[in-house]
Every structure is written in structure tokens, then in C-alpha cells.
Amino acid sequence: MDRQMILSQSSVMGVRGLQGFVGSTCPHICTVVNFKELAEHHRSKYPGCTPTIVVDAMCCLRYWYTPESWICGGQWREYFSALRDFVKTFTAVGIKLIFFFDGMVEQDKRDEWVKRRLKNNREISRIFHYIKSHKEQPGRNMFFIPSGLAVFTRFALKTLGQETLCSLQEADYEVASYGLQHNCLGILGEDTDYLIYDTCPYFSISELCLESLDTIMLCREKLCESLGLCVADLPLLACLLGNDIIPEGMFESFRYKCLSSYTSVKENFDKKGNVILAVSDHISKVLHLYQGEKKLEELLPLGPNKALFYKGMASYLLPGQKSPWFFQKPKSVITLDKQVISMSSDSESRQEVPMCTDPESGQEVPMCTDPESRQEVPMCTDPESRQDVPMCTDPESRQEVPMCTGPESRQEVLMWTDSESRQEIIMYTGPESKQEVLVCTDPVSKHEDSMCTYPEINQKLPVATDSEFKLRCTNPEIKQEDPANVGLEIKQQVTMVSDTEILKVARTHHVQAESYLVYNIMSSGEIECSNTLEDELDQALPSQAFIYRPIRQRVYSLLLENCQDVTSTCPAVKEWFVYPGNPLRHPDLVRPLQMTVPGGTPSLKILWLNQEPEIQVRRLDTLLACFNLSSSREELQAVESPFQAFCCLLIYLFVQVDTLCLEDLHAFIAQALCLQGKSTSQLVNLQPDYINSRAVQLGSLLVRGLTTLVLVNSACGFPWKMSDFMPWNVFDGKLFHQKYLQSEKGYAVEVLLEQNRSRLTKFHNLKAVVCKACMKENRRITGRVHWGSHHAGRWGRQGSGSHRTGSGYSRSGQGQPWRDQGPGSRQYEHDQWRRY
Numbered sequence: 134m135d136r137q138m139i140l141s142q143s144s145v146m147g148v149r150g151l152q153g154f155v156g157s158t159c160p161h162i163c164t165v166v167n168f169k170e171l172a173e174h175h176r177s178k179y180p181g182c183t184p185t186i187v188v189d190a191m192c193c194l195r196y197w198y199t200p201e202s203w204i205c206g207g208q209w210r211e212y213f214s215a216l217r218d219f220v221k222t223f224t225a226v227g228i229k230l231i232f233f234f235d236g237m238v239e240q241d242k243r244d245e246w247v248k249r250r251l252k253n254n255r256e257i258s259r260i261f262h263y264i265k266s267h268k269e270q271p272g273r274n275m276f277f278i279p280s281g282l283a284v285f286t287r288f289a290l291k292t293l294g295q296e297t298l299c300s301l302q303e304a305d306y307e308v309a310s311y312g313l314q315h316n317c318l319g320i321l322g323e324d325t326d327y328l329i330y331d332t333c334p335y336f337s338i339s340e341l342c343l344e345s346l347d348t349i350m351l352c353r354e355k356l357c358e359s360l361g362l363c364v365a366d367l368p369l370l371a372c373l374l375g376n377d378i379i380p381e382g383m384f385e386s387f388r389y390k391c392l393s394s395y396t397s398v399k400e401n402f403d404k405k406g407n408v409i410l411a412v413s414d415h416i417s418k419v420l421h422l423y424q425g426e427k428k429l430e431e432l433l434p435l436g437p438n439k440a441l442f443y444k445g446m447a448s449y450l451l452p453g454q455k456s457p458w459f460f461q462k463p464k465s466v467i468t469l470d471k472q473v474i475s476m477s478s479d480s481e482s483r484q485e486v487p488m489c490t491d492p493e494s495g496q497e498v499p500m501c502t503d504p505e506s507r508q509e510v511p512m513c514t515d516p517e518s519r520q521d522v523p524m525c526t527d528p529e530s531r532q533e534v535p536m537c538t539g540p541e542s543r544q545e546v547l548m549w550t551d552s553e554s555r556q557e558i559i560m561y562t563g564p565e566s567k568q569e570v571l572v573c574t575d576p577v578s579k580h581e582d583s584m585c586t587y588p589e590i591n592q593k594l595p596v597a598t599d600s601e602f603k604l605r606c607t608n609p610e611i612k613q614e615d616p617a618n619v620g621l622e623i624k625q626q627v628t629m630v631s632d633t634e635i636l637k638v639a640r641t642h643h644v645q646a647e648s649y650l651v652y653n654i655m656s657s658g659e660i661e662c663s664n665t666l667e668d669e670l671d672q673a674l675p676s677q678a679f680i681y682r683p684i685r686q687r688v689y690s691l692l693l694e695n696c697q698d699v700t701s702t703c704p705a706v707k708e709w710f711v712y713p714g715n716p717l718r719h720p721d722l723v724r725p726l727q728m729t730v731p732g733g734t735p736s737l738k739i740l741w742l743n744q745e746p747e748i749q750v751r752r753l754d755t756l757l758a759c760f761n762l763s764s765s766r767e768e769l770q771a772v773e774s775p776f777q778a779f780c781c782l783l784i785y786l787f788v789q790v791d792t793l794c795l796e797d798l799h800a801f802i803a804q805a806l807c808l809q810g811k812s813t814s815q816l817v818n819l820q821p822d823y824i825n826s827r828a829v830q831l832g833s834l835l836v837r838g839l840t841t842l843v844l845v846n847s848a849c850g851f852p853w854k855m856s857d858f859m860p861w862n863v864f865d866g867k868l869f870h871q872k873y874l875q876s877e878k879g880y881a882v883e884v885l886l887e888q889n890r891s892r893l894t895k896f897h898n899l900k901a902v903v904c905k906a907c908m909k910e911n912r913r914i915t916g917r918v919h920w921g922s923h924h925a926g927r928w929g930r931q932g933s934g935s936h937r938t939g940s941g942y943s944r945s946g947q948g949q950p951w952r953d954q955g956p957g958s959r960q961y962e963h964d965q966w967r968r969y
Contacts, residue, residue, distance in 0.1 A: 147325030149375040150405040158406035168346040189322030204270040205866030206832025207279030236299040253664040268823040287646040299646040360413035368449035378445040629658040648847035661709035666833040669713035676712035677837040686726030730758040740850035752852035765906035775857040784906040795916040800873040803885035821870040828873040
């Protein structure tokens with residue numbers, strides 16, 4: 134396998150052009166190191182301290198996925214074995230691994246996330262075109278990681294006994310913070326942002342040789358030496374070059390000017406390499422001359438992007454770190470509710486900042502007062518960056534501009550989000566004094582006009598409200614040792630749930646990587662799902678985003694408990710789900726869907742905190758209600774583990790999607806049964822006769838269903854063991870593909886089951902459970918020979934309905950145009966998704 138070719142597809146993360154620059158222009162920055170030797174040196178230098186490597190897991194997924202087959206839905210047994218070997222290799226030399234996964238997408242990086250998803254869509258189109266033309270898996274140059282790989286990798290690592298954490302923001306910041314605060318051996322990943330952070334050493338996963346434990350260390354000190362900069366300048370360089378927050382085109386003309394005036398252009402360097410040298414030269418020879426005397430906005434063409442630029446700069450500052458490029462006028466103070474809190478260590482200056490009401494939104498916003506004009510101006514949202522920044526009015530131009538820094542002061546302003554309490558903390562540090570002032574928002578009350586206090590300041594801060602969401606947070610308990618307790622945020626934290634106890638439980642499960650999407654729904658009301666191998670030209674199979682949406686809507690109703698009241702207005706959840714035809718300009722606004730649980734819907738406190746044995750029954754009832762399968766409870770309970778959850782998923786799929794037939798059901802059940810008797814080596818040697826595009830879609834569809842099971846099981850308090858629907862226990866891509874091709878050709882069930890009589894009995898039992906449950910929903914599963922012409926293939930726009938998301942009893946009428954749902958921001962409710 135050409136691992137470099139695979140990993141190069143993900144090398145765009147971080148600072149634009151820096152990866153290539155380091156590899157070609159400044160190779161001396163890269164040093165070959167051996168982890169075993171580094172660990173021995175670390176132990177001798179720090180006796181009693183276990184050498185620890187922080188792993189950015191999202192950067193490593195492509196490296197870890199070593200199975201040759203990737204097109205059929207995933208070779209999960211092989212993948213699990215590869216992860217086990219990876220962990221064993223480091224454990225054998227006494228190195229501890231800490232794995233971090235992305236837990237959310239920050240708003241500042243949403244545009245970049247969308248850009249990558251749309252690029253993936255184009256790659257997927259090419260993949261399906263290749264499959265249809267050649268009936269084989271494309272080469273490694275078109276490699277695409279299987280759906281759900283990140284989600285299931287978390288659980289695989291936890292199964293292997295590894296400390297696995299899920300971030301409350303982009304993982305790179307928490308990885309860098311953890312590495313710095315815990316004196317770690319280094320960071321293992323593939324993101325040039327780790328060259329910018331002032332943290333522990335950065336090692337490349339793409340260059341790792343697992344057998345010898347050799348890899349490449351990228352040295353930021355050597356990088357600075359080559360560029361004539363200091364480490365504190367690297368965030369400025371990163372923002373001027375472009376990164377995941379600052380669009381590359383924002384400073385394109387500025388970089389061109391730097392290159393035009395750069396006198397040391399190297400002819401043997403590529404253009405990007407010379408651009409990086411030219412910008413670095415401008416920083417060291419021009420900007421440094423005015424450091425402390427002029428503001429950056431006077432030296433750089435920031436324009437309307439000033440707030441975003443400073444946000445990008447601040448995103449590289451780890452807890453306790455400062456930047457020489459940040460300043461604030463020493464006379465600034467903040468007053469809330471007419472009570473003055475100094476924003477500076479200068480005790481002589483006192484300037485009031487009262488609260489006012491925005492006439493359009495009706496929200497209270499803090500005002501800042503210019504010391505000369507005495508004008509009061511509000512906090513506003515910058516239209517380009519969408520970040521809340523303080524605004525001051527120039528008395529001559531009467532224009533509002535963001536307050537950022539002043540040349541007279543060396544004072545720093547940082548706005549933090551305490552990730553444990555999900556609240557804002559604003560830190561102001563004076564130039565001479567080491568004293569820090571922290572300001573936070575902490576509405577303990579459930580009233581919209583609630584006040585909060587920070588114990589060290591004891592000043593009340595009014596909290597604004599939103600027309601649909603309520604601002605909630607809890608008392609701050611800042612613990613530096615908590616890896617999730619780090620994060621730069623400038624926006625106000627919005628949560629969907631007011632019960633702080635429940636929110637804290639959800640947060641704990643999230644950080645410990647024990648749940649999936651639950652905390653995102655309850656805190657921000659915003660979730661995302663990346664690309665799935667779906668053929669945009671095949672109208673017969675709806676996208677997984679639509680198939681599983683009714684389940685998610687019922688989960689929203691469960692998690693946002695106010696929505697269980699018929700009379701209440703439920704807020705919509707923002708879904709950034711990738712599906713064919715979705716340009717991702719806006720999220721889909723999806724409203725909760727009420728569900729019927731026998732005995733009534735239990736509260737989250739009952740489901741999550743009550744340990745009485747009888748509550749387990751209510752948890753299962755709630756889970757089945759999320760799938761709208763309460764009527765099949767008795768049949769499912771008779772199914773043995775691990776097939777109970779698998780059958781639940783199959784019933785839901787076959788009720789929802791009319792184009793699934795009996796042959797598909799046979800293939801799904803046969804592969805699950807045969808998998809139980811297969812070794813990893815047997816699965817490695819398995820080779821389907823050819824690749825079928827429909828089977829590729831069905832494999833990915835099932836795996837997305839397994840991730841949906843993780844969500845529902847988490848939300849309902851874990852009525853089922855997570856291991857029951859981990860794919861390495863119930864699904865193998867190549868094995869399913871083989872059974873699908875056999876079933877499509879009309880092979881007997883005995884052949885599908887490899888002439889194993891014990892499996893035959895189980896097969897008929899599982900098939901009977903699925904078919905009986907489907908009949909209760911008025912869905913009769915038939916073979917392809919019974920299909921009419923309307924089942925021939927791509928008929929989803931005009932033909933009979935291919936998908937149902939309503940109560941399950943409406944089966945007549947025209948189908949929904951699933952591939953033509955159009956752009957997001959439409960509000961989806963229950964009736965809109967019923968078939969008519």
C-alpha cells in the first residue's frame with residue numbers, strides 16, 4: 134500500500150503551503166527520531182514519569198486503515214486488528230498513548246469543513262463512475278475512508294483499554310494544550326498547525342514506521358531559525374498565509390506585494406516556498422520595527438476582517454500564553470448593570486460600560502465608551518467573521534470599528550470558554566502587573582434575564598437571550614489538568630437544555646468518548662455528518678441522511694425535554710448532513726418529532742441517573758420508540774446477542790425503504806451469521822467476484838445505521854451493550870458483498886450460509902423476526918421476481934414512494950424527490966416527511 138499517497142490527500146490541514154515548504158524547501162527542519170530512544174531519554178530526565186504521546190486521532194485514521202478493501206463498507210475486523218497492533222507496539226516500549234477526537238466543528242472553520250465535504254462529493258462521483266465502468270475497486274489514488282470510521286475508532290480504542298477523549302472544539306487546540314500542560318513526549322499527527330502552537334514536539338504519523346518506531350520530528354525552532362522569526366511570530370505568519378480559520382485568499386495581494394519586494398528570491402524554490410520566505414522576511418524586517426508602537430491593523434490590510442484575523446491569531450495561544458502582537462488601551466474597563474470592573478491593572482482609570490437594548494433583536498448588549506468622545510457603542514457581530522466583537526465609534530467618521538488593541542499598552546485581552554461549565558471567561562492582563570481579571574457568564578437561574586457571578590469578582594453579568602435558544606451555563610470550576618478545560622472562544626455559548634446536572638452528565642460522556650452527538654444536540658443544537666459512499670445518480674436508494682432523520686428527530690424530542698409538551702414550541706436542530714444535491718450553504722433546520730413510549734416518555738434523569746433494575750426496561754422501550762418499533766418489542770427480545778440491535782436496524786431499514794428486497798435481507802443476515810465463525814485472516818483472503826455499485830451503497834447505509842444506533846443507545850441511557858453493534862461484531866464489507874452477489878444470482882440460502890446447518894436455524898429465526906415486524910407496519914418484503922416495472926431502478930422522482938419517514942402506515946401515493954431536497958435552512962417537521 135502506498136501510504137504516502139493516501140496521507141497526502143489530508144495534508145491540506147493547517148497552514149496553507151507550509152507542509153510542502155517544510156518537505157522541499159527546508160528539509161533540515163525534519164529530523165529522524167526513534168520513539169523507543171526518546172522514551173528512554175524522557176524516563177532518565179523525568180524519573181517516575183511515564184512517556185506519553187498525545188495522538189490527534191483524526192489525522193491518523195488513514196494511516197490506521199490498512200485493509201486493502203475500502204469500497205464495500207469497511208473491513209472492520211482487520212481494522213480492529215491493525216489498531217490493536219498499533220497500541221501494542223507503543224505499549225511494549227513503555228509509551229502511553231492519549232487519543233483525541235474532534236467533538237465538534239467550530240463556526241470559524243465551518244466554511245473550510247463545507248469546502249472539504251463538497252470536494253469529497255466530487256471524489257465520490259468519480260468513484261462510482263469507476264465502479265460502474267470497471268466493476269472493481271478503484272486504485273489507492275481514489276481511496277476514501279469508510280463511513281463511520283472516526284466514530285467506531287473511538288470505541289475500538291476504548292475496547293483496547295486506551296484513554297480516549299473527545300474534544301469540545303477542534304481537537305488540535307486541546308491536543309496542543311494537553312501536550313504542553315502534561316509535559317508529554319510529543320504530539321503524533323499530520324497537521325502543520327502543530328508547528329505553529331508553542332507546545333511539545335510534533336511527530337509525523339505519515340512517516341511512522343511501526344516496526345522500528347522511527348518517524349520524523351518537525352522542529353518549530355529550526356523553522357523559526359530558517360525564517361528569521363521567533364516562535365511567538367508563527368501565529369502571525371500562519372494567519373497571513375491562510376489556515377482553517379483565515380481563508381487563503383484574504384491576504385493574497387499582501388503576499389504578492391511581499392514577494393515583489395523580496396530581494397532574496399530563490400530560483401530553485403517553488404512559488405509557495407518563496408512566498409513563505411517573503412512574508413517571513415516582511416514580519417522580521419518591517420513589522421518587528423513597529424511592534425509595540427503601531428497596531429497590526431495599521432500595518433496590515435485587515436479591513437473588515439480585523440475581528441476574524443485577531444480570532445485566528447488568538448486561536449494559537451494556549452492557556453497561560455501571551456502574544457507580543459496583542460495590545461489593549463490601559464484605560465478600558467467593563468461595567469455591567471452600572472457596576473464597574475476594571476479591565477486593566479491600572480487602578481487610576483475607571484470607565485463605565487453600561488448595558489443597552491438592541492432595538493432590532495430586543496437583546497441587551499454591553500456598551501463601550503470612548504474616553505474622548507464619551508459615546509456609547511454596542512457589542513456587535515462582524516458580518517464577515519460572524520464573531521461578536523466590541524465596537525467603538527470614531528467621532529469623526531462616525532463609523533463603528535471593532536475594538537482590538539491600542540499602541541500605548543502592552544495589555545492583553547483574551548476571551549475564553551471554560552469547557553467544563555461551557556461559559557465565557559474574559560481575561561485582561563496588564564503590562565506590569567501579573568494580575569488577571571476574569572469575567573464570565575453564569576446564569577444559574579432558569580429565567581431569561583438571569584444573572585451570573587464569578588466568585589473572584591463578585592459582579593453580576595446580564596445574559597442576553599435569543600429568539601429560539603436560551604443561554605445557559607453552570608458555575609465555573611477551572612481545572613488545568615482537565616484536557617477538555619481549554620479553549621479559545623469569542624462567541625457566547627448557547628445551550629439547548631437548562632438542566633445543568635443533565636448537561637454535565639452529557640458532557641462527561643462526550644469528553645470520555647462514550648456517546649455520539651448527544652452533547653452536541655443538547656449544548657449547541659448543531660450536528661454534522663460527513664460524506665457517505667452514495668451514488669448521486671441512483672434515485673432508487675434515498676440518502677442515509679433522510680432515511681435515519683426520523684430517528685434523530687425522535688432523539689431530539691427526548692434530549693430537548695421541553696419538546697415533549699405538545700403545547701411548547703420546540704427549537705430546530707441544525708443539521709449539516711452531506712447528501713447528494715445539498716450545497717451546504719446553510720444547515721437543514723430539523724424540528725423534534727414526538728414519539729409514543731409505553732407508559733410515557735421517561736425523563737433524562739430517570740434514563741441516565743436512576744440505577745434501579747426496572748429502569749432498564751424503560752430504557753429499551755424508549756430506544757424502540759425512537760425507531761418507531763414499540764410493537765416489535767416481544768419479537769426483538771427473543772433474539773440473542775449480538776443480533777438484537779442488528780435486527781432492530783434491519784426492520785427499520787426495510788420499513789423505511791421500499792426498494793430493499795428479500796435478496797438484500799438474505800445477504801444482510803447471512804453475512805452477520807457467517808462473520809461469527811470467521812477469523813481475521815479468512816476475511817483478509819476473501820475476494821468478491823466483482824464490485825456492485827448498489828451493494829457499495831447498501832454497505833455504507835448499514836454502517837451509518839450502526840452509528841445511528843450509537844446515538845440512540847447513548848440518548849436512552851445505554852439499554853444495549855455498545856459492543857452489540859460495533860461493526861467488527863456484526864458487519865464485514867467484503868463478506869456482505871460476497872453474500873449480496875450470491876443472493877442476487879439466486880443462490881440457495883444454504884449456499885449463503887456456507888452449508889452450515891446451525892446457522893440455518895438462526896437465519897430463519899432472524900428472517901422471521903424481521904418479516905413479521907415489517908408486516909405489522911404493512912410492509913411485505915418481496916423478492917426481485919415479484920417487483921413491477923416501477924422497481925427497476927432510478928424512479929425516485931416520479932414513481933412509487935421509495936422511502937417513508939412518517940408513522941409507518943402510509944404506503945400509497947407518489948414518492949418524495951429525495952435527491953432534490955435542495956439547499957439547507959428549510960425547517961423540517963413531521964408532516965413534511967410523511968409519504969402521501
